[in-house]
Amino acid sequence: MENQTAAQSVVQQETAENIYDLLIVGGGMAGLTAAIYAGRAGLRTLALESQIPGGSITTSELVENWPSQLSITGIALGELLQKQTEKCGARIEWGIVQKLNKLEDTFVLTLDSGAVLQSRTVIYAAGVNPRRLGIPGEQEFRGRGVSYCATCDGPFYKQKNVVVIGGGSSAVQEALYLSSLARTVTLVHRRENFRAEKILLDRARSRANLIFKTPFAVSGILGEGGALTGVSLQNVLTGETETLPGDGVFIYAGVEPNTGLLRGLVKLTEDGYVAAGEDTRTSVPGLFAAGDVRVKELRQLVTAAADGAVAATQAGKYLQELKF
Numbered sequence: 001m002e003n004q005t006a007a008q009s010v011v012q013q014e015t016a017e018n019i020y021d022l023l024i025v026g027g028g029m030a031g032l033t034a035a036i037y038a039g040r041a042g043l044r045t046l047a048l049e050s051q052i053p054g055g056s057i058t059t060s061e062l063v064e065n066w067p068s069q070l071s072i073t074g075i076a077l078g079e080l081l082q083k084q085t086e087k088c089g090a091r092i093e094w095g096i097v098q099k100l101n102k103l104e105d106t107f108v109l110t111l112d113s114g115a116v117l118q119s120r121t122v123i124y125a126a127g128v129n130p131r132r133l134g135i136p137g138e139q140e141f142r143g144r145g146v147s148y149c150a151t152c153d154g155p156f157y158k159q160k161n162v163v164v165i166g167g168g169s170s171a172v173q174e175a176l177y178l179s180s181l182a183r184t185v186t187l188v189h190r191r192e193n194f195r196a197e198k199i200l201l202d203r204a205r206s207r208a209n210l211i212f213k214t215p216f217a218v219s220g221i222l223g224e225g226g227a228l229t230g231v232s233l234q235n236v237l238t239g240e241t242e243t244l245p246g247d248g249v250f251i252y253a254g255v256e257p258n259t260g261l262l263r264g265l266v267k268l269t270e271d272g273y274v275a276a277g278e279d280t281r282t283s284v285p286g287l288f289a290a291g292d293v294r295v296k297e298l299r300q301l302v303t304a305a306a307d308g309a310v311a312a313t314q315a316g317k318y319l320q321e322l323k324f
């Protein structure tokens with residue numbers, strides 16, 4: 001309540017020129033596509049990114065399903081997105097949004113720096129976070145053998161033995177990348193069937209140093225003297241347990257929406273995704289959700305980009321509606 005009053009007084013002091021047409025929370029594919037469209041439409045736009053422009057794509061070693069690019073590194077795609085956004089007249093700034101409120105027709109965003117920004121519309125495109133397994137040793141060895149990003153940490157495991165956990169496209173794609181660095185990569189998955197794309201699976205099965213281990217659940221991360229030594233496994237069918245030695249463990253057990261900031265403000269689904277349809281409109285007028293945070297069937301770069309374009313267009317329409 002106290003914060004609301006403080007924010008309200010800031011709103012009252014501000015002049016209309018200091019109010020953005022559009023603030024975008026998240027500078028990944030969805031957020032920056034929205035920024036490109038909004039910039040081209042002449043909207044006064046600022047995109048806030050808490051890590052690197054490009055978002056989670058920058059942690060992917062290679063992208064091979066972005067139309068028109070046969071193959072591009074995630075980092076290079078992120079840099080192109082940033083350049084294109086700025087060329088189109090939108091700004092990108094580093095910032096972590098800590099609070100998001102709506103006061104009458106104005107959104108008020110408080111950053112961790114203490115800065116308070118205001119806007120007539122907001123596109124929420126904060127993406128997803130890696131899901132934790134919640135098993136013993138995971139937290140203890142996080143950053144010291146347990147990783148959620150092969151692109152970031154893979155180079156530490158040259159000629160070593162690593163374990164990758166998961167059966168989706170991320171696990172298989174990153175296991176493939178790691179197999180070009182590590183001596184062996186063991187891909188542990190709890191089922192015989194994989195969610196991953198067939199093209200990735202076929203490629204992985206043909207790598208001599210990439211070993212498939214199914215159906216095994218990982219029950220713990222093991223270590224000795226502060227160093228990770230492997231994982232404990234349980235065969236899901238027989239119940240038998242065993243230890244798999246390894247120097248590093250990469251976990252790709254899916255994702256969880258980054259929507260904590262929206263709780264109590266916006267309608268979310270039971271599993272925390274923003275309840276917004278294809279028009280990206282949320283339960284709060286003027287607030288749009290784009291990309292992986294939105295409830296949807298297919299979470300891919302192209303669908304994130306499509307959401308960004310739709311959200312920016314909807315934000316433009318909403319601004320027009322506000323004027324009349």
Ligand code: NAP
Nearest residue numbers: 065133166167168169170171190191195252253254255299
């Ligand atoms: P995902 O497709 O949801 O796969 C998560 C995997 O983790 C599943 O195999 C799941 O097993 C496993 N898992 C979940 N909880 C687990 C637990 N507690 N213990 C062990 N295993 C667990 O997630 P993702 O691979 O991160 O992909 C996320 C999205 O990005 C997907 O929509 C994917 O298509 C997309 N993506 C696309 C590409 C590409 O196009 N090349 C690359 C990366 C990601 P079960 O199968 O048994 O549930």
